[in-house]
Amino acid sequence: MNFQKSRRVRGGTVMTVIFHTLFxxxxxxxxxxxxxxxxxxxxxxxxxxxAAVAVAMNEGGARGAVFGLVSGALCDLSFHKPIAGFMLLLCAVCMIIGVLSDTVVARGFLSYLFLCVATLMLCGLAQMFAxxxxxxxxxxxxxxxxxRQGLVSLPFCIILYPVARVMDKRAVRDYSS
Amino acid sequence: MKAFVTKRNIAILVLALLIAAVAVVSRSTRGDPGFITNGANALTNPLKRAAASLAHTFETIYGYMYKYEQLMEENEALKEQISALRQEYREITEVTEENKRLHELLNLSARHQDFVLDAATIMDWSASSYSSSFVINKGANNSAAKTGDAVITETGVLIGRVTEVRAAESVCVSIIDTTFSAAVHIGERGAEGIASGDFELMRDGALRLANISDDTIVLAGDAVVTSGRGRKYPDGLVIGTVVSVRRDEAGIGMYAVIQPEAQIRDATYCYLVTEFTEQ
Incomplete structure (x- = not known):
């Protein structure tokens, strides 16, 4: 597969960033x-x-990492922990997911679901480590x-993925080099 | 004159006189207005009824239109009254609850005169399934809160401990969190032990009384209160009640399951024990 040829480039509009941030x-x-x-x-x-995985799939490696960093920091805040563990974890995970979605992974719901399962497993491991x-x-x-956490969290994918996709629609462009 | 006195006019006059005479005679002799009058009434009755019905309908419509506006105004006035009464009821309920809390706090202060208490509100709970912590609205800038302070209810029931003090808020772990532990007295016999959070019991909202020695008698129903040992918590703070005694996973020792006295997740108001005298 010629990755160079089919590389997707994000439109990078300010509005998309704002939408994803609000999301x-x-x-x-x-x-x-x-x-x-x-x-x-x-x-x-x-x-x-x-939500961070959904945004990372749409935004790619670099922006995905930024959104992952922000999401991780928010996760740490919601867990009443210092902003460190989840921030680093989601930053790395979203960067990887962003790069994968730019290259080998199809940006469909099944891929998203699979990536969410993997992310939830990593989050679970991070929480249970200490x-x-x-x-x-x-x-x-x-x-x-x-x-149990995975089972009760995965149904939210049905809502989060379409919302993230709708926000991304106007910014994605395909081009061939 | 000749124009009036014609055969036709005379005939009509005579007819009228005859009808009147019949009516008068009939009234005098039989008491009814006569067959001519009765017949005329019978012919005009349907018309009369129709006219009366129409008049009634118009009266109803008019009354409806006129009274509808009155009813609407009355309805709006009543709604405003109800809204005001509801607001008053809510305020009264809040004041009553606060009164009750303050009464309980007064009792607590009477029992523990050495306590220096700081009222706080629980703002939110942790979103993690692996811990049980909450944030209160007292921090370094607006209270004397410090790490390790006990968090209690107005009835002196221990619900947590301050673990992190921020500028305007503090993070507290609840008594069912895995990082919580306290030296306790058990039951009336005064046996001693350590009550601590347990990950498996946390799901059920309970905590563990671990390492019960063979010569310690612990029964279901025993009250668990802080003993003050280790100077972490004041003595006499209620933690909960023993609900069961079980053998531990290794099968060697015993432990007890403690059900907290307070409904921790339902608590909104709490008090920090910022100072106390060690017994």
């Missing part, structure tokens, strides 16, 4: 102030990383908590 802000408000009171399967859904290593929490319980 992440709204999802953050949902994550921090609404979902903590939703107790499905005794677990709180984690939707901010899913509990596993420093507090000796049982591994099985931590893994089951991660699985």
């Amino acid at each position: 992440l802000m709204i999802v953050y408000l949902l994550q921090a102030h609404v979902l903590p009171f939703v107790n499905a399967l005794t677990t709180i859904p984690l939707v901010l990383p899913l 509990l596993l290593v420093f507090e000796g929490a049982p591994f099985y319980a931590l893994v089951m908590a991660g699985v």
Whole structure:
């Protein structure tokens, strides 16, 4: 496959950046102030990383990393933790996803779903690391908590992906070199 | 004159006189107005009824249009009254709740006169499923909050501990968080132990009383209160009640499950114990 030829370039309009930022802000408000009171399967859904993945798929590597950084910082804030762990994690993850979506990964819903599952697994591992290593929490319980979190979070993909795609439509251009 | 006195005019006059005579005679003799009058009434009754019905309809429409506006105005006035009453009811309810809290706080202050309390409001809860923490509206700039301060309800029930003090807010972990631990007395026998958060029990909103020794008797229903040992928390703060005693995963020792006394997730108002006298 000739990646050079089929490279997609983002339109880079200011409006798209503003839309995506607003999108992440709204999802953050949902994550921090609404979902903590939703107790499905005794677990709180984690939707901010899913929104970051959607934006990264549309925006590409560099911008995806920036949005991942912002989303990660917001995640840390919603977890009442210092802005470090999730910021770094989502920055790296979104950069990788952005590059992949620019090159080998099709920008469809199934790809998005697969990437969300992978992201949620990484987020779960990040959250359970300290509990596993420093507090000796049982591994099985931590893994089951991660699985439950994934199960209650994935349905939000159905809403987040179309919204992110609609915001991106006006900015994407295909060109051949 | 000749124009008036014609055969036709005379015939009409005579007819009229006859009809009148019949009516008079009939009235005098039988008491009714006579067959001619009755017949005329019978012919005109339908018309009369139709006219009356039409008049009634117009009256109804007019009344409807006129009264509709009156009803609309009355309706608006009543809605405003209801809105004002609802607002008043809400204010009264809030004041009543606050009164109740302050009464409880007064009781608490009477029981723990050494406490220096700072009222706070819980602003939000952590969005993580792996921890249980909340943020209160007291920080370095607006209170004497410091890391390690106990967070209690107005009835003296421990619900958390301050872990991070920011400028205008502080982060607290709740008693079911895995990072929480406190030295406690158990039941009336005064047995001692350590109550701590447990990841598996956190899902159920409970915490763990770990490492119960063989000579410690712990029964379901025993109250768990802070003992003040280690000078982390004041003594006498209620944590919860033992609901069950179980064997631990290794099968060697026992632990108890403590159900918190307070509905932690439902709490809105709390108090920081910024100072207390160690017993």
